[in-house]
Amino acid sequence: MSAETATTPAVKQEEALLSKRRKKIIADPLNEDNPITIQVLGICSALAVTTQMKPTLTMAVSVIFVMVFSSLAISLLRNTIPSRVRIIVQLAVIATLVSLVNEVLKAFAFDMYKQLSVFVGLIITNCIVMGRLEAYALGNKPYDSVLDALGNALGYAWIILAVAFFRELLGSGRLFGFHVFEAIGVQNFPTNGLMVTPVGAFIILGIIIWVQRTKTGYVEH
């Protein structure tokens, strides 16, 4: 596929590689236009995988990979994709990339594959990926689309990692499987079973959204 050979698309001479506008494309989704907390997309996987840090990290990396390359592919093809079948085309591209991630995990990180393959498959239905393809990559140049995908994927990644941090810490008393409380000398830390269930993710997510909206002053219109 031509996507692989064109990872560094030509940049217009007038605009710097990381101009102010482009920095904003990356930075906005991290906070003020965050896909999870503001656009409220990708909630299902934010609830499902975030019981522990390690699978969450793998999930975050997989989503970044899928988003960046699907945006690149769709953006490169944007003038040839027939508008009547564009949703199917987007789905096909995403599904192919997700299957590739799954195959690579199976070959090189079998333990992770066993733990995560269900959720990796669900990246296909992650609204953030298709949302950005539909809203941005279809109408913008490849480089900008990649930046937009990267920004949104990172915005997704930091939120799920933050949720996983609190859920694993409070729910199992661990981080990346490491027994934190034993290490600092607190024996019998009362772990909170609620945190291991999706309810815990809702609570943590709610608190993050609350804190964020208080700081940015965002209100629903």
Add this chain to the structure above:
Amino acid sequence: MSQSNSYVIKFTVILTIVLGGLLSLASVLLRPIQQKSVEIDTKKQILGAVMSLEGKSNNDILSTYDAVIKSLVVDINGEEVKQDESGQPVIAEDVDVARMYKISPEKRKFPVFKYHKEGKEDDVLAYIFPVYGVGLWGPIWGFLALDTDFKTLKGVVFDHETETPGLGARITEGEVQNRFQNKKVYNESGELVSVTMLKGENNPSSRLDDHHVDGLSGATITAVGVNDMLKAYLKFYESYIKKAADGKIVAYIE
């Protein structure tokens, strides 16, 4: 912008061929590595029932496996099966326990992995049997290692396909599997009772006897699946266990 039907069809056909080709290519290129991963993973699980594999490299695992495991295949009556219906030799490592699960127990092949002292095939330290069953969302499986007294569990390993991470998926954790160590699968009068996971976690130690282990909070159905699986497969292997136990006693008298 509206395109003609033929353009739409042409575009989708080309896209399908390109994406399909890409996937087939990846699948073909990665298959040998994936098969090796699966083989290492299986051997890791078999060995994991009797020893800690922490810090061992994949090559270590393969060479250790060859040095300490001797395998055979038995049928439901505990008789050794050397050839399949078409006369091909049967290899225990190649028996697909998941596929066997779908046919009736009388027709199944049951692999046995004998864990012996390094280099001494007759000096058996434990008998390792595969187990297979259903959890909450999908299949669960594992291996149990029975000590040479044919009563005591030396260790277990469990694995699963789609149990909930943090809940049912905890059956893969060493901490949960260690609970089964030194539990007895036969009671005083020689009846098969297996080992049962209780409902709920942090049960008082008074409830944790030789045949009961602490359960999984929030994953009762997975725990029940584990219980059923252990009981079913201990039953399937009972003839073999009895035969092996008798053989052992004869060996002692001699």
